[in-house]
Amino acid sequence: MPDSDQGSLFAEEAPPADEPGVAAPPDDRKAHQPLAARMRPRRLSEVVGQEHLLRAGSLLPRLVAQNRFGSLIFYGPPGTGKTSIAEAIAHETRSRFVRVNAVMSNVAEMREILAAARRRPEAGTILFIDELHRFNKSQQDLLLPDVEEGTVRLIGATTHNPGFYVNPPLLSRSHLFRLEPLAPEAIAGVLAAALADAERGLGAQRVGADAGILADLAVLCDGDLRRALNALEVLALSLPEGGTITAGELETFARERRVRYDADEHYDTISAFIKSCRGGDPDAALYWLAKMLVGGEDPRFIARRLVILASEDVGLADPQALPLAVAAHHAVDFIGLPEAELTLAHATLYIATAPKSNSATLALGEARRALTERPVQPVPAPLRDKGGQANKRMGHGKGYLYAHDFPEAIAPLAYLETPLKLYEPKDAGAEPEIARRLARWRALRAAQIKEGAPGRKK
Numbered sequence: 001m002p003d004s005d006q007g008s009l010f011a012e013e014a015p016p017a018d019e020p021g022v023a024a025p026p027d028d029r030k031a032h033q034p035l036a037a038r039m040r041p042r043r044l045s046e047v048v049g050q051e052h053l054l055r056a057g058s059l060l061p062r063l064v065a066q067n068r069f070g071s072l073i074f075y076g077p078p079g080t081g082k083t084s085i086a087e088a089i090a091h092e093t094r095s096r097f098v099r100v101n102a103v104m105s106n107v108a109e110m111r112e113i114l115a116a117a118r119r120r121p122e123a124g125t126i127l128f129i130d131e132l133h134r135f136n137k138s139q140q141d142l143l144l145p146d147v148e149e150g151t152v153r154l155i156g157a158t159t160h161n162p163g164f165y166v167n168p169p170l171l172s173r174s175h176l177f178r179l180e181p182l183a184p185e186a187i188a189g190v191l192a193a194a195l196a197d198a199e200r201g202l203g204a205q206r207v208g209a210d211a212g213i214l215a216d217l218a219v220l221c222d223g224d225l226r227r228a229l230n231a232l233e234v235l236a237l238s239l240p241e242g243g244t245i246t247a248g249e250l251e252t253f254a255r256e257r258r259v260r261y262d263a264d265e266h267y268d269t270i271s272a273f274i275k276s277c278r279g280g281d282p283d284a285a286l287y288w289l290a291k292m293l294v295g296g297e298d299p300r301f302i303a304r305r306l307v308i309l310a311s312e313d314v315g316l317a318d319p320q321a322l323p324l325a326v327a328a329h330h331a332v333d334f335i336g337l338p339e340a341e342l343t344l345a346h347a348t349l350y351i352a353t354a355p356k357s358n359s360a361t362l363a364l365g366e367a368r369r370a371l372t373e374r375p376v377q378p379v380p381a382p383l384r385d386k387g388g389q390a391n392k393r394m395g396h397g398k399g400y401l402y403a404h405d406f407p408e409a410i411a412p413l414a415y416l417e418t419p420l421k422l423y424e425p426k427d428a429g430a431e432p433e434i435a436r437r438l439a440r441w442r443a444l445r446a447a448q449i450k451e452g453a454p455g456r457k458k
Contacts, residue, residue: 035229038201039201039229044085047088053177071153071155072086073154073177074156074157080223086157096124097125098152100113110142110143114142114146124153127152129155129157133158133166141169190225205241207239216247265295269291277348280356281352282352299344306344309321314355316429316430317428321350321351356428358426360423383397408440410448
């Protein structure tokens, strides 16, 4: 269920009114709460979605049922139920629930909250920190002693990957649970319940909506139940009592739809884009490109990735991919958006549909491995620089054979003292012809050396 900005208290005895972070009992605010807060589940069994965490017999429900959990961190997109699950846990365990928002909190407030928890150990304080990733290192370190001692049980909620934003000591003391976007069917079911619920929902308005309309609204909300409930409330309140939400009202909401694109989406989407180009799926590549552009991604970042793809994954299978990608990068710089979107689409389609070869990537890796795992080969004397009298006296360059003096520019000369086979052409695009050419050159060089031509390796 959705998160909200409201705090809650579930305890047998109300705390002092001025105790930091503790909100008033929820009944006092019910009339002023938005629909998303009113429809919040009161028990874990009422939470929709997240079956991978909440199905019977799973770890989290067992820990809550036995009231034997420690600190928890819920990680996932907005509106997937992080706050709802935290409040349901506090309700079911009859724990004192203190909520703070990391954006507005500070060290002084945290010291007061922790001191109050130490004074009331019998209450079993759950400290819920929304947007935990906003706490800096010092604020997170402040929690460690009380989390370690069990003075408070921390429940943190974040939309960002905790591995990047939560201090390792705090992360190691917590169970991490990832929440997924809700399925449209689950969201549509909650929307229908909200329309019918006269106590907490919109039942008193007697507003109707076809199942298809609710399903379309659920799809538009991208797995965010809070957003769906907020949208439903706005649509319902815009109609007279007894009205019906139609496709026309939904169209207005659809025009204002925004694509979620935060730090995690940045990494996941560019990863999907790269893998779609590499895998030869131009439709998927264009979809992820469009998502990045709509989400506000820097077009120069996308262009740089295309340049890398041109060498890493297309390579010699299509030698034109690299100059085209570089040209696209320059074009993005001097054209700018929105016209540069066409340039990025052009380059994306070219690379996605080009024959693929990672032979350059593999060959470079083999060359590095040869340098680290074997003795470093000296530069053969014929290949050394012969500039300067000292180098000439040392014999640098002696025996060098100018390649263009020989058929096909192949001289009977060894370019490594110990021959290595690093580059293996793939059977894609232009590389089969490169493989045939290299085989012919190797045979030609071997024949020249075998004939005893000057400069052959002894």
